[in-house]
Amino acid sequence: MTSNGWFQILVFFGLVLVCAKPLGVYMARVFERERTFADLVFRPIERVIYRLTGIDESHEMRWTEYSVAMLMFSLVSLLATYAIERLQHLLPLNPQHLSAVAPDLAFNTAISFTTNTNWQSYVPETTMSYLTQMLTLSYHNFFSAAVGMALAVALIRGIARRESKTLGNFWVDTTRASLWVLLPTCTIYALLLVSQGVIQNFRPYDQAKLVQSQTVTTMGTDGRPVTGIVATQTIAQGPVASQEAIKMLGTNGGGFFNTNSAHPFENPTPLSNMMEMFSIFLIPGALTVTLGRMTKAPKHGWAVFAAMSILFFLGVFIAYYAESQPNPLLHGIDQHTTTMQAGGNMEGKEVRFGIADSALFATVTTDASCGAVNGMHDSFMPLGGLVPLVNMMLGEVVFGGVGAGLYGMLIFVVLAVFLAGLMVGRTPEYLGKKIEAFDVKMTMLYVLIFPLSILGFTAVALMMPQLGLASLGNGGPHGLSEILYAYTSTTANNGSAFGGLSANTHWYNLSLGAAMLLGRFLMIVPMLAVAGNLAQKKLVPPSPGTFPVHTSLFTVLLVGVILIVGALTFFPALSLGPILEHLLLQAGKSF
Amino acid sequence: MRRHIVTAVLYTVVTTVLFGLAYPLIVTGLAQTMFRDKANGQLLRRNGEIVGSRIIGQSFTAPEYFHSRPSAAGSGYDAANSSGSNYGPTNKKLIDRVAGDVAALRAEHPGAEVPVDLVTASGSGLDPDITPAAAEFQVARVAAQRHLSVDAVRGLVARHTQGRQLGFLGEPRVNVLELNLDLDHASGATK
Numbered sequence: 001m002t003s004n005g006w007f008q009i010l011v012f013f014g015l016v017l018v019c020a021k022p023l024g025v026y027m028a029r030v031f032e033r034e035r036t037f038a039d040l041v042f043r044p045i046e047r048v049i050y051r052l053t054g055i056d057e058s059h060e061m062r063w064t065e066y067s068v069a070m071l072m073f074s075l076v077s078l079l080a081t082y083a084i085e086r087l088q089h090l091l092p093l094n095p096q097h098l099s100a101v102a103p104d105l106a107f108n109t110a111i112s113f114t115t116n117t118n119w120q121s122y123v124p125e126t127t128m129s130y131l132t133q134m135l136t137l138s139y140h141n142f143f144s145a146a147v148g149m150a151l152a153v154a155l156i157r158g159i160a161r162r163e164s165k166t167l168g169n170f171w172v173d174t175t176r177a178s179l180w181v182l183l184p185t186c187t188i189y190a191l192l193l194v195s196q197g198v199i200q201n202f203r204p205y206d207q208a209k210l211v212q213s214q215t216v217t218t219m220g221t222d223g224r225p226v227t228g229i230v231a232t233q234t235i236a237q238g239p240v241a242s243q244e245a246i247k248m249l250g251t252n253g254g255g256f257f258n259t260n261s262a263h264p265f266e267n268p269t270p271l272s273n274m275m276e277m278f279s280i281f282l283i284p285g286a287l288t289v290t291l292g293r294m295t296k297a298p299k300h301g302w303a304v305f306a307a308m309s310i311l312f313f314l315g316v317f318i319a320y321y322a323e324s325q326p327n328p329l330l331h332g333i334d335q336h337t338t339t340m341q342a343g344g345n346m347e348g349k350e351v352r353f354g355i356a357d358s359a360l361f362a363t364v365t366t367d368a369s370c371g372a373v374n375g376m377h378d379s380f381m382p383l384g385g386l387v388p389l390v391n392m393m394l395g396e397v398v399f400g401g402v403g404a405g406l407y408g409m410l411i412f413v414v415l416a417v418f419l420a421g422l423m424v425g426r427t428p429e430y431l432g433k434k435i436e437a438f439d440v441k442m443t444m445l446y447v448l449i450f451p452l453s454i455l456g457f458t459a460v461a462l463m464m465p466q467l468g469l470a471s472l473g474n475g476g477p478h479g480l481s482e483i484l485y486a487y488t489s490t491t492a493n494n495g496s497a498f499g500g501l502s503a504n505t506h507w508y509n510l511s512l513g514a515a516m517l518l519g520r521f522l523m524i525v526p527m528l529a530v531a532g533n534l535a536q537k538k539l540v541p542p543s544p545g546t547f548p549v550h551t552s553l554f555t556v557l558l559v560g561v562i563l564i565v566g567a568l569t570f571f572p573a574l575s576l577g578p579i580l581e582h583l584l585l586q587a588g589k590s591f
Numbered sequence: 592m593r594r595h596i597v598t599a600v601l602y603t604v605v606t607t608v609l610f611g612l613a614y615p616l617i618v619t620g621l622a623q624t625m626f627r628d629k630a631n632g633q634l635l636r637r638n639g640e641i642v643g644s645r646i647i648g649q650s651f652t653a654p655e656y657f658h659s660r661p662s663a664a665g666s667g668y669d670a671a672n673s674s675g676s677n678y679g680p681t682n683k684k685l686i687d688r689v690a691g692d693v694a695a696l697r698a699e700h701p702g703a704e705v706p707v708d709l710v711t712a713s714g715s716g717l718d719p720d721i722t723p724a725a726a727e728f729q730v731a732r733v734a735a736q737r738h739l740s741v742d743a744v745r746g747l748v749a750r751h752t753q754g755r756q757l758g759f760l761g762e763p764r765v766n767v768l769e770l771n772l773d774l775d776h777a778s779g780a781t782k
Binding site: 004007008011045049052053054055068069072073075076077080123125126134135136138139142143171178183186187190191194195196197198199200201202203205206207208209210211212214216218230233234235236237239241242243245257258259262263264265268269270271273274327329330331332333334335338339340341342343344345346347348349350351352353354357358373374375376378379380381382385473474475476477478481498499500581584585589590591 | 592595596597598599600601602603605606607609610611612614615617618619621622623625626629630631632633634640641642643644646647648649650651652653656660664666667668669670671672673674675676677678679680681682683685686689690693694697704705706707708710711712713714715716717718719720721722723724725727755756757759760761762763764768771772775
């Protein structure tokens with residue numbers, strides 16, 4: 001670890017902190033439909049959208065109607081994506097003449113992008129046409145994020161409103177999130193990325209004549225090695241920056257290229273790298289301020305922000321430390337940190353990012369439900385790879401996905417308040433609302449569906465050598481980590497991977513698709529039920545027995561609850577995977 | 592329910608036109624106007640022919656060139672098929688690959704430790720850079736092969752070394768393709 005590395009981490013965090021308040025306040029105004037400076041541009045567009053779609057913007061929805069609207073929109077946009085993937089060979093903007101996407105892969109991908117997961121079982125540059133990337137993948141990057149924000153705002157309204165039956169209008173919240181927040185930010189951000197070298201064009205792939213031809217040995221069809229000369233390099237192109245911007249800002253994470261933000265055309269410079277990391281946390285960080293403002297308890301918003309920050313620093317410290325260490329199984333190489341090189345574990349990392357920026361990126365992308373990567377997590381040291389895995393297992397509540405992070409965290413807040421109530425033997429209250437049996441049941445449903453999907457699917461995959469284990473890219477405990485990571489990433493709607501797992505098989509496409517659906521919709525519905533139930537409650541004036549939710553004691557309790565729930569659930573699986581691998585690595589074992 | 596399905600269909604169509612078509616087209620128009628070269632991938636030309644992109648690495652294994660890092664993209668630096676090795680730290684394939692590369696590199700530098708980036712595959716398989724340490728490790732070989740002085744080659748390396756961006760972001764690095772093109776230029780070769 002170097003002081004310059006830590007300086008970058010602190011600058012990153014400082015930027016998130018500074019922007020949280022102005023953006024959070026702006027978003028509160030947007031969702032409360034107060035006047036903002038952007039109305040001049042977006043209000044007319046908003047009106048046109050409502051007129052064309054027949055949406056009544058004054059209509060208020062109960063939690064059930066809000067859920068139905070959300071589910072219908074997800075279903076329709078999912079089917080549209082499936083159709084376009086299957087028909088892409090007949091559609092324009094396909095200069096490489098890529099064929100139709102296979103049914104199981106198209107199914108997996110349509111779910112993946114609709115649920116804000118962006119798990120990718122395919123190599124985009126050889127699978128998806130420019131049109132498919134723009135019209136479906138990039139589109140879902142906007143709307144899965146906008147839906148996430150709408151849901152978070154619905155929950156905040158549930159907390160803030162009293163004796164109300166409704167939570168707002170799903171269509172209006174989604175439209176305002178995408179128009180007022182995502183669209184203008186992305187337009188500027190995409191151009192900043194292009195200024196760093198992210199490409200944005202519709203060229204067919206370019207052919208470059210290599211400066212030095214390569215001699216390449218491949219396996220021929222008869223199984224014998226064939227030596228050939230490669231004299232050209234095909235350079236994939238495409239409208240990358242427009243997708244890159246919303247991929248990061250919407251915590252989606254689906255790369256335009258296979259290697260995501262490690263690819264020089266997606267993330268060319270250390271500055272573009274800093275922008276990309278910052279844009280992951282920007283909206284989730286600000287939403288805590290939106291929470292504080294809309295519930296008229298700004299200090300509570302900051303207490304939640306503080307809990308997130310503690311967990312963030314814990315993760316980045318471990319990841320950065322682990323990746324700075326030399327791999328004891330590699331000999332004859334210099335893995336030290338000097339002024340001439342970053343040293344450490346450089347397998348799967350880019351020279352321009354080195355160790356600090358790669359470890360920070362991996363932490364940030366899994367704290368949030370982003371899942372973009374600028375280095376290969378599969379090649380991280382055992383404890384370096386443990387951090388992203390644990391971040392996702394904690395429910396991605398450390399700033400978290402756009403919207404999803406906040407409502408996930410508020411579920412833990414309800415749980416923390418409930419536990420505090422049990423400790424003093426009083427009915428728990430949260431911001432003046434009594435937390436009762438129904439709320440706790442729904443909260444526990446949310447908390448339990450998550451590990452059930454992760455551990456259940458992992459166990460099934462492990463028991464099937466032909467379907468589950470045949471896809472492994474690494475042996476030993478690392479193999480278990482690969483499968484565990486896949487189901488954790490998809491259930492948590494993250495989308496990053498231990499990429500050694502060959503996931504483009506029927507089994508993985510279908511089971512991972514199911515995990516993504518469970519992890520999004522089965523968790524959203526109980527969350528909206530809590531929101532709806534809270535909204536209709538009376539306000540209870542605070543008494544001496546009320547547990548205050550804006551103190552450092554609350555922050556510590558919240559962090560404790562998150563860590564204990566995560567540890568109790570996942571420690572056994574983790575100890576057989578990355579923890580065992582760490583011990584065996586130190587003992588000099590390889591697989 | 593029925594009303595919501597109709598709304599969802601209309602909403603998907605209308606917003607797709609705006610966010611899936613208009614937005615990327617507007618960004619493309621602006622990007623092509625403001626940063627044309629960057630938006631098109633910073634392609635490098637020699638004698639009118641495209642020889643690569645400034646920010647996409649190429650495979651260099653000949654002794655007269657600075658070598659780039661090992662690559663797991665296709666058959667190596669396949670810029671239409673980016674990939675890392677995805678080998679875990681305890682994977683025998685990783686350990687064997689590194690040992691093989693180390694043995695080859697040590698032949699030119701007996702006893703010296705090889706800078707780690709020179710024997711590890713990058714995440715993208717397209718890393719355009721090596722560390723200054725990895726460049727320095729190769730200076731003597733390249734100079735001898737090209738009958739150039741070590742100082743002259745070191746000077747070229749220095750010219751293609753970028754420090755941390757804004758003084759603190761990322762890591763110092765040497766662009767291999769540009770360095771090798773410049774080397775060819777310096778020794779008058781057009782190979």
